[in-house]
Amino acid sequence: MRELNDIKKDLGRCDMEILDLLMRRLSYAAEIMKCKKEQGLSIFQMEEDKRRNETLLAAIGDHAYYAELLRIFETIDEESKCVQSKSLFDHNIALIGFMGTGKSTVSKYLRDMLAMKEVDVDAMIVEDQKMPIRDIFDKYGEDYFRDCESNAILNLQSCRQTIISCGGGAVIREENVKNLKKSSCIVLLTASPETILERVKDDGGRPILNGNMNVEFIKELMAKRKDFYEKAADIIVETDHKNVQQICEELFLSLLQFEH
Numbered sequence: 001m002r003e004l005n006d007i008k009k010d011l012g013r014c015d016m017e018i019l020d021l022l023m024r025r026l027s028y029a030a031e032i033m034k035c036k037k038e039q040g041l042s043i044f045q046m047e048e049d050k051r052r053n054e055t056l057l058a059a060i061g062d063h064a065y066y067a068e069l070l071r072i073f074e075t076i077d078e079e080s081k082c083v084q085s086k087s088l089f090d091h092n093i094a095l096i097g098f099m100g101t102g103k104s105t106v107s108k109y110l111r112d113m114l115a116m117k118e119v120d121v122d123a124m125i126v127e128d129q130k131m132p133i134r135d136i137f138d139k140y141g142e143d144y145f146r147d148c149e150s151n152a153i154l155n156l157q158s159c160r161q162t163i164i165s166c167g168g169g170a171v172i173r174e175e176n177v178k179n180l181k182k183s184s185c186i187v188l189l190t191a192s193p194e195t196i197l198e199r200v201k202d203d204g205g206r207p208i209l210n211g212n213m214n215v216e217f218i219k220e221l222m223a224k225r226k227d228f229y230e231k232a233a234d235i236i237v238e239t240d241h242k243n244v245q246q247i248c249e250e251l252f253l254s255l256l257q258f259e260h
């Protein structure tokens, strides 16, 4: 049996080595992102990530601490993504656009790929009011809902490195746009009325579309809101006939050009 103090000394040396390696690893992660940015390369290299993961799993093999090692590497991966997105920008990404343009889907994808925080303004209202959006409209009316929405957006001012997914009508009020602009790059997602109808037709949770689930109504409301959306947007991404990865790639390339 080795002396306890000797084991503790070895452990301490290990920590210093790990620390040194982690510092180097995080700075490589940031360097990789800078290279990709400069060379206009794709940020989301899923195949590459998959291969790296497989190499890692093979190296761990059937080690006694398999699960622990995997968890440690998951954390390293997550923190590397944070360093990478921080090396690119430190503002928020506010997603705006008509219902059904894919804000929630894009938000979740970006959150996972960039390890950013994510907030959904509608979800904040539901949590605060303790009832679904549908019931808030029924019970208190749209103006009350809009006040809740403005309040929620106002409360997000101190967020950093966060994806803010806004409800489809959020930018109709100028004060909301002003408050979002203070800390966010505003990204407008668009889609044709036909695509939108296809995406939302089976969802009864949107009171604005209750009894109006048709292309004509959507087209008309979109036309009324078009100027508000376009005036608020720093970046516009069309989403028709694209999958979430393509949308996020495009969004990200535009985001890299954006200086807040």
Ligand code: S3P
Binding pocket: 097, 098, 099, 100, 103, 122, 133, 166, 167, 168, 169, 170, 205, 206, 207, 208
């Ligand atoms: C609304 C859009 C909804 C929600 C509310 C009102 C709108 O959000 O905020 O039902 O006026 O367009 P989504 O765009 O996320 O569906």
